[in-house]
Amino acid sequence: MTTPDSALDPALDSAIDPVALRRLESPIGRIEVVGDGTAIISLAIEHEGALPHDELDERPDEVTSRAVAQLEEYFAGHRHDFDLPVALPGTVFQQAVWEQLVELEWGEVISYGELGHATGRASAGRAVGGAVGANPIPIIVPCHRVLASDGRITGYSAGEGIATKSWLLAHEGVAHKLPRPAA
Known part of the structure; x- marks a missing residue:
């Protein structure tokens, strides 16, 4: 895991225009994966039919596309761990x-x-x-x-x-x- 100085505050995530954005359908609802161009910075699972960036078109990049592929494998039962760069801002x-x-x-x-x-x-x-x-x-x-x-x-x-x-x-x-x- 990496935490770059420029990492976004997840509480502000829905107010910020994401660099990369991908969605997928899953057994637990739609999922939205957001990236900063080098790492995954947030993942939202649909709540009451909505995702944080529903109003935006997808903006795939290599990292968010890999994340979607790995999540699909996870839900199919074929993947047991993830190999993705993530940025986790926090204390x-x-x-x-x-x-x-x-x-x-x-x-x-x-x-x-x-x-x-x-x-x-x-x-x-x-x-x-x-x-x-x-x-x-x-x-x-x-x-x-x-x-x-x-x-x-x-x-x-x-x-x-x-x-x-x-x-x-x-x-x-x-x-x-x-x-x-x-x-």
Whole structure:
């Protein structure tokens, strides 16, 4: 992973005209991949029928085209890891969390506590959850592989949320539990 000084803030991504943009249809909805000309800088999964840059025409480049091809292979069950340049702007702590996520293999999960421990902040559960949720490149940086210590999904900020995360985990053969019903 690389984080160039000029990397975009993902919170502003929809307000910025992307250099490269590709979309694909997937079992979890349409996906939009944005690049800065050298790396993938964001991936959005359709939420309530919309993507951040729906109003723009596609602007393919070599990196976004490779990303789309690798995502199609992933959804077909033929690809278990990604070989793409990514730029992940964030705090030092967020980057440490995201680096741990990239190391997870297909079908491998980690708990929020284990992830905190691996980044040297074993008692920072809320901060770990915030860093996981702020990941600008889900699937490629596999934040869906983080579960509560009892194997339960506690949330997911991409696509349609918990349903999207549950589908991704099931696709990778990961046993998991859905959140407890509200009391």
